[in-house]
Amino acid sequence: MQYTVTYSCDHTGTVNLFGPGRERERKLAWLETVLCPACAAEAKAKQNAAASEKAGREAAANGLPVLQGSEKQCAWAETLRAERMAKVTEMAERLQPKVEGDGIGIVAAWKESPFDPVSWLALADWFEEKLPEQSRTLEEKCRARGDVSHRPSCWRAIAWMIRQSEAKWWIDNRYHDFDAMVERIADEPEKIRREQAERARKEAEAKAQEEKEKEELRRLWEEKDRIATFFHSVFGDLVHTVEVWNRSDKRLYFGRGCGANAGCYYSTGNGSHRPETLHLMRSDAKERAAGREEEVRAFCAEMCKVWKSITVEIDTTTGKAKR
């Protein structure tokens, strides 16, 4: 059954409801208490933007690196990173390593600034240098237990994660649970580094290719404009199309197209025309080109050298190539 609903935002909409009458009534009553789909989407987008902005401010205050990527990617990654950073704080709070001597200062500094990668690295360094035996046992025992909080290699992994500025990385890894992610970074640092370098290389390559194609297209249009301007300056509205034609022999036609040609340049020549000759087919074309025939011939010769085939449509009001 189709119903008209007035949502809580006063917008109306039609919905199809099925099932027993009482169920439909209940659903209808509920729909009247919520926002219409458009308003709900808008509210959600606003909420996301606000969350991302807040996360961005906190990240900057905590000295986290500025995220790299598209605007949309960065906005999303900012929220994802904030969730991960909350786990980092939690882990720092949970950890109570038993240390003595200068280790006390290192632990104190690290507790104070859990978002400083250097403090995580200092902690790992201190452990591995001063307590090599204990450090190795911790590593092995905790690895077997799946405990990431007490493994020096995982502290290094956290330092790596804090420095991670690629928005795409935070997005790609959003489904990993925090401990699994830290473990993966700790156990495969080389692999991750390689993956990231490879991705960066591919992206740079794609961008360079795109730039190259853009540049080539820009040059093509520049060249088409140059051709259009020349023919327009000599023949005016007698020429709408210039075409290098390459079949049994190579020619260049210019005129109104479809056989209504003002002239033809025979590049390779054939049984009836000598090579490299210009043939003006109409008396008005001859009049307009009077005194400039050699210039036209040279221009055609150059075009036939450069192009295997090309068609340029001329906008006779501007004298430029038609887009």
Ligand SMILES: [Zn+2]
């Ligand atoms: Zn609405």
